[in-house]
Amino acid sequence: xxxxxxKAQFEQNEGYYLNPQxxxxxxxxxxxxxxxxxxxxxxxxxxxxxxxxxxxxxxxARADLQLAVTNVLYEAALAYFNWLQAxxxxxxxxxxxxxxxxxxxxxxxxxxxxxxxxxxxTEAKISVQSRELSLQEVRLDYQKAKLELANYLWLGxxxxxxxxxxxxxxxxxxxIVSRTLQITDFDLQDFQLxxxxxxxxxxxxxxxxxxxxxxxxxxxxPVIDVNYNFITSEPRNLNSFYTQNYKAGLRFSMPLFxxxxxxxxxxxxxxxxxxxxxxxxxxxxxxxxIIAVNTELEIxxxxxxxxxxxxxxxxxxxxxxxxxxxxxxxSIFLINSRELKLIxxxxxxxxxxxxxxxxxxxxxxxLAAIPELDEE
Numbered sequence: 001x002x003x004x005x006x007k008a009q010f011e012q013n014e015g016y017y018l019n020p021q022x023x024x025x026x027x028x029x030x031x032x033x034x035x036x037x038x039x040x041x042x043x044x045x046x047x048x049x050x051x052x053x054x055x056x057x058x059x060x061a062r063a064d065l066q067l068a069v070t071n072v073l074y075e076a077a078l079a080y081f082n083w084l085q086a087x088x089x090x091x092x093x094x095x096x097x098x099x100x101x102x103x104x105x106x107x108x109x110x111x112x113x114x115x116x117x118x119x120x121x122t123e124a125k126i127s128v129q130s131r132e133l134s135l136q137e138v139r140l141d142y143q144k145a146k147l148e149l150a151n152y153l154w155l156g157x158x159x160x161x162x163x164x165x166x167x168x169x170x171x172x173x174x175x176i177v178s179r180t181l182q183i184t185d186f187d188l189q190d191f192q193l194x195x196x197x198x199x200x201x202x203x204x205x206x207x208x209x210x211x212x213x214x215x216x217x218x219x220x221x222p223v224i225d226v227n228y229n230f231i232t233s234e235p236r237n238l239n240s241f242y243t244q245n246y247k248a249g250l251r252f253s254m255p256l257f258x259x260x261x262x263x264x265x266x267x268x269x270x271x272x273x274x275x276x277x278x279x280x281x282x283x284x285x286x287x288x289x290i291i292a293v294n295t296e297l298e299i300x301x302x303x304x305x306x307x308x309x310x311x312x313x314x315x316x317x318x319x320x321x322x323x324x325x326x327x328x329x330x331s332i333f334l335i336n337s338r339e340l341k342l343i344x345x346x347x348x349x350x351x352x353x354x355x356x357x358x359x360x361x362x363x364x365x366x367l368a369a370i371p372e373l374d375e376e
Contacts, residue, residue: 003045005035007229025233031247033229039252040221049215053208060204063197067368070197074365076152077181078358083149084169085354086142092346093135096339100127107332123332127339177357181364188294196286197368202279209272216265222254286366293363300356307349314342 012028037045104124110116146163153161170176178184193199231245255261318338324330 001048001051003037003041003043003048006033007035007227008032009229027233030232030235031229032235033227033247035225035227037223037225039224040218041223041225042218042221044211044214044218046215049211052211056204056208056211060201060208063201063204066197066370067201069370070365070368072152073370074361076149077177077361077364079145079149079152080169081354081357081361083142083145084173084357085350086138086145087169088350089138089347090135090142092343092350093131093138096343097128097131097135100124100131100339103335104128120332123336127332127336173357177360181360182369183360183363183367186294186363186367188290191290191367193283193287198282198286199279202275202282206272206275206279209268209275213265213268213272216261216268219261219264220258222252225249225251289366290363293359293366296359297356297363300352300359303352304349304356307345307352310345311342311349314338314345318342 009031010028011024011031013022013024036042104121104127107116107124108121111118111121150161150163153163155161175184194203227249229247231247318335318341321330321335321338325332325335
């Protein structure tokens with residue numbers, strides 16, 4: 001942490017042609033002391049800078065890990081919502097296929113008895129075939145969505161899990177999604193943007209760049225290194241360390257033009273400036289993303305209410321058309337037309353609900369707050 005080094009040395013020299021100035025006691029010469037920098041390296045050096053930067057990088061890695069975990073949970077949530085959407089479409093077309101098949105049987109019976117034209121059976125059969133084709137398409141989408149979701153299902157000992165055929169998604173998830181992702185009580189006014197993992201990651205990066213700039217600026221100072229060492233031939237005897245027996249030194253050096261040092265300092269300043277600009281831009285981007293997602297959620301909730309009313313009205317129109325057909329005032333063509341409108345409105349309702357779930361997941365991803373799982 002500090003620019004002070006503790007040093008110890010043992011020296012033993014012998015030989016016929018030994019230079020007299022290198023002669024030491026027979027048991028050798030022991031040296032213990034310290035060295036310090038009074039110029040370059042006094043407040044910061046490569047070792048101190050590396051240690052401080054490592055602390056910032058450690059915290060930055062933790063923030064980046066939180067972002068990575070949040071992204072995985074977001075992708076898993078999207079896979080689940082796609083699975084749910086495909087399952088709801090399968091149920092929708094199964095229900096309408098049953099209704100169309102039952103209607104075809106009734107029309108066929110009436111046509112054979114001569115009550116209605118035989119051509120009505122052909123049109124009713126076309127409706128059955130169309131519903132069967134649509135059902136096969138959504139079943140294929142359902143299988144694909146189920147396999148995609150299985151990519152995120154693992155047991156604790158890293159064993160992948162496959163979704164069984166008797167496993168189905170829950171129906172209504174509006175409250176469950178918000179509660180699970182812990183965004184139910186989200187308030188845009190109370191949200192502290194500086195606590196966001198992305199902001200914390202960039203803050204640690206800027207602090208590490210600040211340390212690098214200080215290190216490069218310190219390189220402009222002259223090198224003034226001093227050292228002081230006690231000398232003894234009997235290290236086991238502490239009384240043998242006399243202040244009269246010592247070795248001290250001073251080293252001074254300084255480049256004439258400092259071209260390299262000034263260039264490195266300017267480069268470090270530019271890196272720091274770039275990091276600060278990135279921090280400012282990220283703060284604005286996150287703020288706009290949160291506002292945009294929050295606005296999208298409000299609009300989707302309104303659309304969900306509208307499309308639910310639309311489904312109710314189309315259902316009423318279809319039921320009325322069926323009653324008119326029973327009394328001979330309508331046709332199979334009009335019934336199919338009303339039914340297609342109802343199917344489209346219900347598909348739109350499923351799509352809007354799916355967008356609402358995904359918007360909630362997007363808000364969770366943007367906030368990057370990992371939810372605390374229940375112990376139950």
